[in-house]
Each structure stands twice: as C-alpha cells, then as structure tokens.
Amino acid sequence: MLTVVSLSAEKKTEVSVKFSKQEGLIRVVFEAEESFINKTKVITLSSQIKIQFPESFNLTAQKNLPFEMVPKDKLLVMNLKEQGEIKFFRLSSPARLVFDIQKKEIQKEKQTEKKIEKQAEKQTEKTAEKQPVPILSKVFVIDAGHGGYDFGITSGDVSEKDISLSLAKDLSTILSRKNKKVFLTRKVDQYISLADRINLVNQKSPDVFISLHSSMSEKFILYSPKFDEQGSNEIVDFYSISSRQRKYIEKSKALSVSIGKAIEAEFKTDIIRREMPLPLLNSAGAPSVLIELPSPKFMVYDQQMKARLENSIFNGVATYGQ
Amino acid sequence: MNIKRLSVIILLALIFLGGVAGGYLYFMKIFSREKPTEEAVETLTRTEDLFSLRIYYPVGDRLRIEERRLPRRTVQIAVAEATVEEYLKGPAGVASSSIPRDAKLLGLYKDADRILYVDLSDEFRRNFQGDALTEFLLLRGLYESLVSNIQDIQDVKVFIEGKEIETLGGHFYLLHPLKDMVSHETSMSHSDTKTSPLF
Numbered sequence: 001m002l003t004v005v006s007l008s009a010e011k012k013t014e015v016s017v018k019f020s021k022q023e024g025l026i027r028v029v030f031e032a033e034e035s036f037i038n039k040t041k042v043i044t045l046s047s048q049i050k051i052q053f054p055e056s057f058n059l060t061a062q063k064n065l066p067f068e069m070v071p072k073d074k075l076l077v078m079n080l081k082e083q084g085e086i087k088f089f090r091l092s093s094p095a096r097l098v099f100d101i102q103k104k105e106i107q108k109e110k111q112t113e114k115k116i117e118k119q120a121e122k123q124t125e126k127t128a129e130k131q132p133v134p135i136l137s138k139v140f141v142i143d144a145g146h147g148g149y150d151f152g153i154t155s156g157d158v159s160e161k162d163i164s165l166s167l168a169k170d171l172s173t174i175l176s177r178k179n180k181k182v183f184l185t186r187k188v189d190q191y192i193s194l195a196d197r198i199n200l201v202n203q204k205s206p207d208v209f210i211s212l213h214s215s216m217s218e219k220f221i222l223y224s225p226k227f228d229e230q231g232s233n234e235i236v237d238f239y240s241i242s243s244r245q246r247k248y249i250e251k252s253k254a255l256s257v258s259i260g261k262a263i264e265a266e267f268k269t270d271i272i273r274r275e276m277p278l279p280l281l282n283s284a285g286a287p288s289v290l291i292e293l294p295s296p297k298f299m300v301y302d303q304q305m306k307a308r309l310e311n312s313i314f315n316g317v318a319t320y321g322q
Numbered sequence: 323m324n325i326k327r328l329s330v331i332i333l334l335a336l337i338f339l340g341g342v343a344g345g346y347l348y349f350m351k352i353f354s355r356e357k358p359t360e361e362a363v364e365t366l367t368r369t370e371d372l373f374s375l376r377i378y379y380p381v382g383d384r385l386r387i388e389e390r391r392l393p394r395r396t397v398q399i400a401v402a403e404a405t406v407e408e409y410l411k412g413p414a415g416v417a418s419s420s421i422p423r424d425a426k427l428l429g430l431y432k433d434a435d436r437i438l439y440v441d442l443s444d445e446f447r448r449n450f451q452g453d454a455l456t457e458f459l460l461l462r463g464l465y466e467s468l469v470s471n472i473q474d475i476q477d478v479k480v481f482i483e484g485k486e487i488e489t490l491g492g493h494f495y496l497l498h499p500l501k502d503m504v505s506h507e508t509s510m511s512h513s514d515t516k517t518s519p520l521f
Contacts, residue, residue: 146492193488215453277506279495292453
C-alpha cells in the first residue's frame with residue numbers, strides 16, 4: 001500500500017481509495033467519515049476529476065492506479081489517462097464517493113450495439129415498407145399461445161407464453177401500420193381458454209388467423225388443420241370439435257406454405273409442416289396456421305431474432321394469396 | 323384327607339398339561355400341512371398365471387409399443403387400471419419421458435355408452451410440458467393402450483381430480499372423449515416434400 005501524505009500540518013482526515021477494473025469500466029471509491037464525505041464537492045471533466053474535501057486529508061491508496069492523483073491542500077485532482085464518461089455517486093453506510101469511468105471506445109461499442117438493436121426493431125417495418133407485394137389480407141387475428149398460469153415450454157426464465165405474446169404484439173404493430181385491422185386473442189399475460197380464442201376468431205372472421213407457439217425442438221413447425229375424410233358415427237359426431245375450418249382448409253395450407261417459405265428464406269433452414277386436428281385450427285372459420293417456433297432451449301429470443309421472425313412471418317403473409 | 327386332596331389336584335394338573343401339549347401338537351401338524359399348499363399357489367401364479375399388456379408409449383415423434391407381463395386380472399376394469407398404471411410409469415430405458423411425472427390413477431368408470439372415464443391426479447396436467455405433438459402423442463398413447471387391452475370400450479375420456487378440464491397443455495381439448503381427436507392419421511412433411519404418415 002502506498003501512502004500519500006499531504007503537506008498540510010493541520011489535523012488530517014483519513015481517506016482511503018480503492019479501484020477496480022472490468023471491461024473498460026474503472027470504478028474508483030473514496031471512503032472517509034460521513035460528515036467529511038457529505039461536505040465534499042466534486043467536479044468531473046472528460047479526463048479529470050476534481051474533489052474538494054472540507055479539510056486536509058491523508059490519502060491511502062492501492063498501488064498501480066490507472067490514473068494520476070495530485071493532492072494539494074484540501075483539493076485532490078485525478079488525471080485520467082484516457083477520456084471517458086464519468087458517473088458520480090455519493091453513497092452512505094459506509095460513507096463513500098464512487099466514480100464509474102467508462103472508456104469512450106467501450107461506450108461507443110455499447111452505443112453501436114444499442115443502435116443495432118434499434119435498427120433491428122425497425123428492420124421489419126422498413127422491410128414492410130419496401131415490400132413490393134401488397135398484402136391482400138385486411139383483417140388479422142393473432143393468437144399468443146398459453147398465458148397466465150399456463151407457461152407453455154420454459155427454459156430458465158424464458159417461457160413460451162412471453163415469447164408468443166411479444167411477437168404477437170410486435171406483429172400487430174407492424175400490420176396496423178400497414179392499415180390492417182389486427183385483433184389479438186390476448187394483450188397481457190393472462191390465461192385465455194381455447195374456446196374463448198376460437199370464439200374471437202369466429203367473431204372477427206379474419207382473412208388470416210395465426211397462432212404462435214413454441215416447439216420442443218430446434219425446428220420451425222407449421223401446423224395446418226386436419227379432418228378425418230371418412231364418415232364418423234353418432235357418438236363421435238356428438239362430441240366432435242367444430243369443423244368450421246372445412247371450407248378454408250386449402251387456403252390454410254397455402255398460408256402455411258407461404259409462411260414456411262419465408263421462414264426458410266430468412267433462416268436458411270428446413271421447416272416441418274404437419275397436419276393435425278388441433279381444435280384451434282379445426283374450429284376457426286378462417287385461413288389458419290399454427291406456428292411453432294424453435295424452443296427457447298435452442299434459440300435466443302433477443303430483439304434481433306424477434307425482428308427476423310416478425311419479418312419472415314410478415315413476408316409469408318404478404319406472398320399468401322398472390 | 324389332605325393326601326387325597328393333594329393327589330386329586332396333581333392329577334387334574336397333569337390332565338390339563340396333557341391337554342395343552344396335545345392341542346399344541348395337533349395344531350402344529352395342521353399348520354405345517356397348510357404351508358406347502360400356499361407356496362405352491364404362489365409359485366403357480368409366478369410361473370403360469372400371467373397376462374400381457376400392450377402399452378403405447380410416446381417416444382420422440384411417435385408411439386412405441388412395449389409388452390408388460392403382470393399377474394392375471396379377470397375383471398376388465400382391473401385390466402384397465404393396470405394399463406393406465408403401467409402407462410404412467412413411462413417407457414423402459416428412456417431418460418426423459420414426456421409422461422408427466424408423479425401422475426397417479428385416481429379412478430376408472432365405464433358408462434352406458436361404453437365410454438371409459440379415466441380420472442388422473444393433477445400432476446398429469448401440472449407436470450406436463452410440451453408442444454402440440456407431445457400433447458397429441460401423450461393422449462393418443464393413453465387411448466391406444468386402453469382400447470388395445472380392454473374389450474368393449476367405445477371411447478376414453480380423461481378427468482383430472484374428478485373434474486373435466488378444458489385442455490392438458492393448451493393445444494387439445496380434454497372436454498371431449500379422445501377418439502375423434504387422436505385417431506387421425508396425422509401426417510408431416512419436411513419443406514416441400516410430400517406429406518407422409520407420422521404414426
């Protein structure tokens with residue numbers, strides 16, 4: 001430990017200096033008595049920090065500080081080797097002054113990352129604006145799978161219900177900006193029964209119905225409705241799920257193909273298409289598709305990834321019916 | 323007089339002890355005769371009185387049939403119980419089964435329409451996690467296992483804790499019997515290739 005003693009002969013207050021360094025961030029902490037710290041004045045410049053203490057002081061600091069310290073009477077000047085953004089905090093228990101010095105390069109990198117994220121957010125919208133093919137469909141219902149106590153597939157803190165809701169809301173925003181009427185089966189984290197979801201679809205009679213879910217695998221899986229071609233008996237008819245979908249089944253398949261192709265083009269991967277008698281699809285009186293996105297166990301759903309997903313679904317919807 | 327009385331008491335005591343000893347030997351013989359008979363019955367059950375169940379377990383993206391040999395049950399409802407219990411145990415040699423853990427059979431009933439009602443504990447719903455295919459295979463496996471082992475049932479309906487619930491995992495109805503939903507030959511395709519049956 002290096003002890004720097006100021007030249008003053010007055011009673012001096014002990015001030016200890018500690019620092020830590022991590023990924024371009026330097027944290028410098030000055031500790032002293034509370035009354036002393038509270039009366040300290042601080043001025044920060046881009047490459048210099050001036051600290052005016054109320055009394056003379058004795059400074060105890062670590063070796064090899066990444067900055068120069070010049071004590072003079074009650075004033076301490078810290079000369080930084082590089083310019084950076086300085087954040088200052090006055091904290092208590094114990095009383096201390098904290099300076100976070102972020103190198104400008106790192107700061108720039110972070111700003112660039114943020115810009116990229118913002119760009120990604122807008123990417124879908126911009127692509128939509130550039131989209132040469134007009135979207136013929138006018139009314140959409142987008143269903144965010146699961147919700148409330150039904151988490152769907154989970155991986156750590158990430159759950160299917162949150163991913164589907166986030167994508168549904170973003171898609172709704174994008175389509176609304178293209179003057180499309182969009183209805184969501186849920187706008188918040190709440191449980192909605194299958195019957196209520198189906199009722200909403202059939203009330204709104206949309207041109208396109210999309211249900212968003214997650215798969216257990218790393219694959220994209222697109223589901224189309226499925227009906228038993230053979231006749232069924234009385235009991236089965238009695239309990240049978242609604243078959244409003246029958247007259248839309250070919251359109252549903254076409255919608256699945258369009259969105260599937262757009263996903264393949266965006267992600268350069270094969271998708272799986274399945275036909276299954278899912279109540280949500282079989283009972284929907286509209287061209288319908290249920291999209292299972294790769295499990296959160298295999299895909300990171302950050303802003304960029306979500307923008308790519310929204311973009312591909314949007315493109316799929318745009319080419320459907322052309 | 324005293325000697326006579328003493329002699330009578332000793333005689334009665336000897337008669338009593340003789341009776342006790344005789345009774346002990348008699349019952350010992352009876353029990354020792356019965357034991358080998360019990361053992362013979364048990365041995366017979368272990369070696370001959372067994373029957374097979376065919377259980378359809380969801381494994382990956384299809385159902386896998388496993389045969390389970392159990393002590394014979396003559397009553398159909400007991401066979402159904404054994405089928406569901408074996409199904410809930412999950413497939414052999416599979417580390418992570420999609421069958422919800424700790425799920426238990428609470429009851430089985432058959433109505434006049436020959437629909438078999440399977441009442442399962444809440445763990446069957448609570449511990450389920452999966453996509454549409456996982457849910458489909460879980461329900462189809464249960465249905466196929468029951469209809470292939472139990473004669474004279476038309477359909478299967480699942481209750482959770484004695485109540486109807488709308489859905490198990492948010493993809494399929496549990497409000498209706500399973501047959502109409504799970505007996506479809508579901509198909510799948512990769513990209514633009516032709517669809518092929520999945521199960």
